[in-house]
Amino acid sequence: MKKVLSGNEAIARGVYENGVKYASAYPGTPSTEILENFARYDGVYAEWAPNEKVAIESAVGASMTGARVLATMKHVGLNVAADPFMTLAYTGVFGGFVLICADDPGMHSSQNEQDNRIYGRFAQVPMFEPSDSQECLDMVAEAYDVSENYDTPSMIRMTTRISHSKGIVKINEEPPPVREVPGFKKDKKKNVMIPAYARLRHPLVLKRVKELKEYAERTRFNKVEKGDKAVGIITSGISYHYVKEVMPDASILKLGLTYPLPEKMIREFADSVDRLFVVEELEPYLEDQILAMGIKVEGKKYFSILDELSQDLVAQGFKEAGVYDKDIPQPIPQPEGTDMPRPPLMCAGCTHRGLFAAINKLKGIVHSDIGCYTLSVLPPLESIDTTLCMGASISMAHGTAKAMEVLNVEDQRPVFATIGDSTFFHSGITSLLDITYNKSNVNICIMDNRTTAMTGAQHNPGTGKTLQLEDTIAVDIEQLVRSLGVERVREVDPFDLKGTIEILKEEAAFNGPSVILTKKPCVQLLKGVPHDLYSVDVDKCIGCEMCQKLGCPAISQGDVIPSPNTKKIKRHSVIDATLCTGCSLCEQVCKPGAIHVVKQ
Amino acid sequence: MENSVKNIIIVGTGGQGVILASEILADVALESGYDTKKSEIHGMAQRGGVVSSHVRYGKTVASPLISKKTADILLSFELAEAARWIPFIKEEGRVVTSTQKIVPPIVSTGLASYPDHAEEVLKEHSQNPIIVDALSIASGLGNPRLVNTILLGIISNLLDLPGESWKKIVSERVPPKFKELNMQAFAKGQELSA
Structure with missing residues (x-):
């Protein structure tokens, strides 16, 4: 049967067709849909790991039972997972191990455009590069065979264009082969990488590369x-x-x-x-x-x-280069005035908006992280000062605050870290230990919106559900940070602007670490839930634009306010009722009281 | 060979249904026995940003991307987006657009302005653009969500894919209880480009 599948869907299909039953991953564009699709097949186990390092290690442990396993991640995820990956290349595998890694040339949704093919060469593991969806499916089969035949992890390197382009794929409708899983087999010299045993493995890696070079000459790919x-x-x-x-x-x-x-x-x-x-x-x-x-x-x-x-x-x-002699069609230039930007924005009703509107009042130094909230760097909020990689907001805030303290930098500004729930679980926890252990004066805002929002709302250890929707624990962030040594934990309602500003001020004044926690669900999880609407009383609106400075997609400029002063034209604000989610932030910033709730 | 591949670029803003429309078109091409590829970017662009999807079909299709000035059809769900993507249309290509305007918040900050001359741009740079108030027509038929099917009905007349394939795929892709309404919307679209 033929189907139009994306590269990610074809990978998931290929993995299923090859009898793989165990998969672990951390979501990351453009790789996320691989596990989301795989998780829907019958009889398979698929999990979101807290981060990519854990995902690879989880898959390695499963492979040691003889099962075929899968780990998937985006390109920068392999930086996090490089530690187990590099030594896994020494130990080799028991059940076939395939790592799918999706690069993002052009940085459509990433912080860099590193080329992960270099990792394949670095770890000296066989690496496949599919050109379209059909090859994604075909190469999965080959990658598992190579992994088992040569006792090595295999890597499939995708790119955004392969992951997200669709093409016709021939799928096998037969049920997948049933593979015997013999169970954990002890083999210390293979699996315990103390120096003495690792020295025995390294020559085997070189021998394997030699054999794989011969394979490279004859593979059909x-x-x-x-x-x-x-x-x-x-x-x-x-x-x-x-x-x-x-x-x-x-x-x-x-x-x-x-x-x-x-x-x-x-x-x-x-x-x-x-x-x-x-x-x-x-x-x-x-x-x-x-x-x-x-x-x-x-x-x-x-x-x-x-x-x-x-x-x-x-x-x-x-x-x-002088080898192409056809004319390249000259497109018409972009017609004047048609390149209006549409910068991505935090959603109307986003739980992060109130916190950033409040942080702006404190004029501090704001380290931030990877997630929807990174968008708060753009006008009109322009709240955050840094974003480097997953979890870095907390450790960088520690460094800034500590350096200011020990090097006597003349700077009284409070230092903030702003991080989401999933990013905190991913790699913020160890960073927080740096703050408590080494005693720095940082205000850590953990914005728990009960999901991994940026990649499309995946579950995480705080949501109470697994990838395959089983009930599970929901980590209590307050208890977690207290056990890491944080004594001051303040919960704020990000839709209460005044209350949030007050608490931020109190914590900024306190010398020592404090965690400011928000706990409102992402607005995307609340679709279909009844809510209030707000509207602008045009007779009261003075065109001060305070509401527009919140950067809410539901608020825009309306008609000109009649005024004898023709030099400074002011327009009243308009709230789009189809977008408003009733968060009330605009009402709170409206000094003339022109914004009112319309009960639904 | 090069000329036997049809190029359709479908554009709009996040949440309008661009991706669904492109999936239906690619499935219709497959159903009609063609090779087909499509490409778009997911991720940040979907937070209110521009969404574009490239669909190609023919005997064999190599690249999933459409080059500038080679699109047979530019289908837009939003008026300013039609004007933005005009460099992709080839000389004898057709533009089909809904007149719906989605004004981004950046316009209200005064940092950008909405291209109110979008219709003139389309008329100047393409032959016989089909500019329809698809949202009103859809609402008239009873559901604003029918915009997608109306627009597909319009482009179905401009492409050489069999009507049977369109009917089969569109009816498979919509919720069963809206099947009849979608068939009406599809027919309405076909009338608009007849």
Whole structure:
């Protein structure tokens, strides 16, 4: 049967079809839907781990029972999980282990555009790069076989364009094979990485790479498509399809396995063409290795390290190289005035808005984190000063506060950390220990909106449900932070602006760590729940725009307020009743009292 | 070969139904025996931002992306978005847009202005754009959510996909109790581009 599937859906399907029953992941765009889809298949176990390191370790433990396992994450997640991943490459596996890692060239939803193919080479594990949804499904099968045959974790490197593009996939409707799971087998020299045993494993890694190099020469996923000898192109992933679109007559070496590389195949291909190019997104990963083989090749000279590629950019690159002679259609320039920005905003009724509106009153230093609340950096709120990586707000706030204290920096501003519930569970807990253990003066705002909102509302250890919707514990954040040594914990209602400002002021005045906790559910979880609506009394509105400074998508400018002063035109505010969720923040900031509740 | 691939770019803002429309179109192409690919970006853009989906179908489709100036159809759920994406339309391509205006909050801060000349831009840069008040028509039929099906009805007349495939996929993709209403909306769309 044929279906139109995204790369992520095809991976999930492939994993299921290959008898995998155990999967662990932390959500992260563009990888999230892999586990969400896999979790829906019959007879499988799938979990959200608190972070990516835990996800890999959970899968490793499961693999030790002989089960086939899956771990998925976004590219920066592997930074968190690099510790177990690098040594897993030494221990190898028992049941097949596949890591799916989704890069984000162009940074559609990420803080950097690192190229995780470098991790494949770094850990020296077999790495596959699918070019479309069908290959996602096919490579999963191969990745498990390779993992078991060579006693190694396999890695599949996706990119946003592969994860989120859809294509036709042939799916197998037969029930998946039943795989025997023999159970945990003790093997200390393989699985206990003390130096003495790790020294025995490292040579095996090198031996395995040698064998995998031979495999790379014969796998069906590395293949030459013979064409015009004048131009030869080595490519992988989505770039392959851009090349096919632009240079359909060229000779192509398509690499589906990009670690280790098939050196013999590359040499023969290079010898068979007049001019050799590499087309790849991000880093010159293939190009550098091919150059190191002593082969003349051109690549990043014409195809940028920055951003995603596209067939347009590939055509442009080959034109500059002098091997593409077709006209590139010149699109009309963007018509004047049609490039109105639509910056992403926190939702109408977002539980974070009130806290940031309150924090703005304190004129402090605000470290922040990864989540919807990162959007508070944009106008009109412009609340936060930093965002680095998951969990960093708390440790960076500690560093700022501690440095100001011990180095006698003349600065009286209070220091805040702002972090969501899921990010706190992910890697904020250890950071908080730095604050309590090393005694710094930081106000830690934990904004518990009862979900992992940014990636589309996934459950986490605080929500009381698992990925597969079983009931479970809901971690009490107050108890947790108290046990980590925080003595002052204040709960605030972020929709009570005055009360929130008061408590923030009190905690800013206190010398020592305090946690300010919000506990309102994300507005996206409340769809369909009846609520109040607010509206603007145009006779009372003076056009001061205080409500608009909240950055609420439901509030916009209406008609001009009649006034004899023609120099300063003021417009009254309008609240869109279809967007208003009744949070009341606008009423609280409206000094003339022009905003009123309309009971529903 | 290059010319046998049809390119349809579907645009709007978060939550309007752009992704669903593109999924239906890709399924209709598959049902009609074509190779098809589609691509869009999920994530931050959906918090009130611009949403665009590229759909391609033909004998074989390589890239999931549509190049500028090669779209056969630009289908927009929002007027300013139609104007924004005009560089994607090819010379003989058709623009289909709903007249609905979704004004972002940034306009009220004075940092940007809504392109009130959007219709003129479409008329200047494309042939016979189909500009319809799909929201009013949908409301007239009894449900504003029918905009999606009306717009698909319009573009179905501009594409070479069999009517049977459209009927089958649209009826599979909508809730059973709204099936009849959606069929009416689809027919209404077809009338609008007849």
